[in-house]
Every structure is written in C-alpha cells, then in structure tokens.
Amino acid sequence: MTPLLIAIVLFGACIGSFTNVVAWRLPRQESPIWPGSHCPSCGHPVRWHDNVPVLGWLCLRGRCRDCSTTISPRYPIVEAVSGGLWLSALIPAFGNGEPTMVLITLLTGLVLISLLLPLVLIDLDHLWLPEPICRAGVICGVLATVLIAWGAGSDNPMETLLNHLIASATGLLVMEGLSALAQRLLGQPALGLGDAKLAAMAGAWLGLGGLGISMALAVFSGAAVGTLGRCTGRLGPRQPFPFGPFIAFGIWMTWLMGAPWWWQRWLALVGGA
Numbered sequence: 001m002t003p004l005l006i007a008i009v010l011f012g013a014c015i016g017s018f019t020n021v022v023a024w025r026l027p028r029q030e031s032p033i034w035p036g037s038h039c040p041s042c043g044h045p046v047r048w049h050d051n052v053p054v055l056g057w058l059c060l061r062g063r064c065r066d067c068s069t070t071i072s073p074r075y076p077i078v079e080a081v082s083g084g085l086w087l088s089a090l091i092p093a094f095g096n097g098e099p100t101m102v103l104i105t106l107l108t109g110l111v112l113i114s115l116l117l118p119l120v121l122i123d124l125d126h127l128w129l130p131e132p133i134c135r136a137g138v139i140c141g142v143l144a145t146v147l148i149a150w151g152a153g154s155d156n157p158m159e160t161l162l163n164h165l166i167a168s169a170t171g172l173l174v175m176e177g178l179s180a181l182a183q184r185l186l187g188q189p190a191l192g193l194g195d196a197k198l199a200a201m202a203g204a205w206l207g208l209g210g211l212g213i214s215m216a217l218a219v220f221s222g223a224a225v226g227t228l229g230r231c232t233g234r235l236g237p238r239q240p241f242p243f244g245p246f247i248a249f250g251i252w253m254t255w256l257m258g259a260p261w262w263w264q265r266w267l268a269l270v271g272g273a
Helices: 002-028 055-060 073-087 099-126 131-151 156-184 191-234 242-259 259-272
Strands: none
Touching: 002 073, 002 099, 055 073, 055 259, 073 099, 099 131, 099 191, 099 242, 131 156, 131 191, 156 191, 191 242, 191 259
C-alpha cells in the first residue's frame, strides 16, 4: 500500500508541475508542450534535475540557476497541493469493494482533479475559465459516467447517462440564465460564461443530484469568502472575484464524499437546528 501511495503523490506532483505550465502559458496563447520548460526571464531551458517537483525549487533556493531571478513559491506549492489532491482521490475509490471499480473510480477521479486544478489557477489569475478545458471536462465526464456504470454493472446505464447529460445541460442553462438576470437587474453579470461551462462539467461528472450539491457548496463557500473579503476591505463593493474555484471545490467535495453523504449532513444540520 505504501509504494502505491508514494507513486500517486509523486505522479500527482509531476502533473502539478505541468499544471503550472498550462496556467502560465494558456492565457498567453502559448503551447503548453513546446518549447520545453524555460525561465520566463532569461529564456534558458530548465535542466531536468531542476525540474523535479518541489525538490528542484528547494535545491535552487527559489532562484533561476542561470540569471538568479526569483522563482515564485507558487510553483512548489501547486506541485505539493496536486500531489495531495491526487492522494485524496483514493477516498471514493476505496469506498468500492470491487477491484475493478476501485481502479475505475481512482483513474476517473485523477482525471477530474487534473482538469479542475488548472481551471482554478487560471481563474484566480485572469478571471477566465478556458473553454477548451471545460469542454474536455464535459466529454471526460460523460465517458467517466459510462465507464463507471459499466464497471458497476448498472441495470440501466442509459438512464444514468441521460441523467448526467440532462444535468450538464441544466448546469449550463441555469448559470447562463442567472448571469443574464443579474445583468438585467444590476447592470453587470454576476457570473461569467466560463462559470456556466464549469457547471456543465459538474453535471456531466456528478449527475443532477451531485450538480445541486456541488453548486450549493460553491455558493455557500463563495458567499463566505466574498463576505469576509468585503468586511476586511480586500474586496470593493462591486469588485468581481473568481467564482470558478468555488465551483471546482464543490465538484471535488461532492466527488469525494458523494451527493448522498452531503445530503445526509444537511438533513442532520437542519434537524439539529
């Protein structure tokens, strides 16, 4: 078990390193693949041993080997967080007893978090959720739904698929409708079109029930952070802030624990109140 955990963390950190590249280059309309990793200041290619996740940054003491320009600590942080998120994908995987389902749930979860992380970083930096990644997320969500239904031996796989397709369309249309309504009432959209596409991705992966739970988690967490930011003066009265990270948070939390688990927690909270 320990070698598996180590392997998952290491691969996750490597994907986190690539995620850093995607988050930097995609908004600049650059290829995330070519050319290879290089210092944005001096342009010198990064040596392979300096590209080792986390350790490379530590060995360089956060500076480029060639021009001594400071390398942001965000790079090793994202790599470490990615490794931890990959490790967390084991939570729903080992909730399934069948070895086939364990493997399918783990692999699909790793794909999901590898799509969500660059979306979060880009939205934080640019208030933009790239459509190609969201579109790929919807397609992968549909394929994951089919694969999980097949692995679980579902009696009605088409019904499950239809549920997720309807959820994807619902997420897109509802979020676009809310944005248009806010535009009409407030004079500015409360949500970006990228948020609607990310909601469509949520529906494709989680189905109707999961979509509702993930959006509720996004709204509550976003409202809490937004209120705190306005109270502390970090956010202006009408200053926009990225909502995509909160949707991604809701998607991942719903994927990890399952919509029924969250629904039971809500019922217990309401009943306790």
